[in-house]
Amino acid sequence: MKIELHAVSKAYGRGPGRFWALRDATLAVERRTHLAIVGPSGSGKSTLLHLLGCLDVPTTGEVLLNGVSRASLSDRQVSLIRRAQMGFVFQQYYLNECMTALQNVLLPLELGRVADRRKKAIAALSWVGLEHKLGALPGEMSGGEQQRVAIARSVAHGPELVFADEPTGNLDSESGTKVLEVLRALHDETGTGLVLVTHDDRVAARATQVLRVRDGRLG
Numbered sequence: 671m672k673i674e675l676h677a678v679s680k681a682y683g684r685g686p687g688r689f690w691a692l693r694d695a696t697l698a699v700e701r702r703t704h705l706a707i708v709g710p711s712g713s714g715k716s717t718l719l720h721l722l723g724c725l726d727v728p729t730t731g732e733v734l735l736n737g738v739s740r741a742s743l744s745d746r747q748v749s750l751i752r753r754a755q756m757g758f759v760f761q762q763y764y765l766n767e768c769m770t771a772l773q774n775v776l777l778p779l780e781l782g783r784v785a786d787r788r789k790k791a792i793a794a795l796s797w798v799g800l801e802h803k804l805g806a807l808p809g810e811m812s813g814g815e816q817q818r819v820a821i822a823r824s825v826a827h828g829p830e831l832v833f834a835d836e837p838t839g840n841l842d843s844e845s846g847t848k849v850l851e852v853l854r855a856l857h858d859e860t861g862t863g864l865v866l867v868t869h870d871d872r873v874a875a876r877a878t879q880v881l882r883v884r885d886g887r888l889g
């Protein structure tokens with residue numbers, strides 16, 4: 671899938687407290703991309719990721735999904751596109767603490783009525799190296815393992831594009847390296863597009879495209 675931003679700006683708040691977190695961003699995210707978004711804390715990286723992933727709407731400007739204006743689509747249409755074609759990984763894992771690894775990965779597949787979901791969930795967990803942890807609860811896993819469950823959940827339905835916002839932010843460097851290897855293998859082996867927000871220059875160096883954000887502006 672292709673996502674384009676045309677002169678997109680995003681403000682938070684209203685009146686005198688209004689703050690422009692992103693200004694006049696124009697860019698295209700092509701199929702099979704491997705894009706790193708870097709910049710200081712508070713520069714607007716997550717804001718940009720949320721707009722690209724249609725988790726948020728711009729204040730001004732236009733977002734195009736596969737050439738179609740987001741504004742012309744209903745919320746339901748956007749969420750169907752998001753559910754089918756996109757995956758998300760965040761710094762917090764957002765796993766359900768009461769559910770096993772397998773149940774966590776299965777949940778969105780059930781909501782999306784995806785066919786062969788049990789097989790797909792197990793395949794995704796095996797792919798991130800957790801076939802031996804299917805029945806484990808999040809509290810019984812390390813941070814790196816939990817993040818790999820979150821990755822399995824984000825890719826089990828076979829998205830075209832995966833967004834990851836500081837996916838290694840809560841991990842030590844060894845677990846972080848493993849998580850990044852999984853994400854990179856996803857791109858290299860399956861051609862899944864990857865948009866990665868990172869503070870880590872080594873991670874950015876491996877991307878095919880690096881986007882720098884500073885004070886809400888792309889540079």
Ligand SMILES: Nc1ncnc2c1ncn2[C@@H]1O[C@H](COP(=O)(O)OP(=O)(O)OP(=O)(O)O)[C@@H](O)[C@H]1O
Nearest residue numbers: 682683689691709710711712713714715716717718
């Ligand atoms: N919901 C919100 N309401 C008000 N201001 C917000 C909101 N979300 C973000 N901001 C502000 O917008 C700016 C950009 O935030 P954003 O989260 O995009 O930065 P970031 O580059 O991802 O930072 P970090 O590296 O710390 O995650 C920040 O100054 C932040 O305080």
Ligand SMILES: [Mg+2]
Nearest residue numbers: 715716717835
């Ligand atoms: Mg952020």
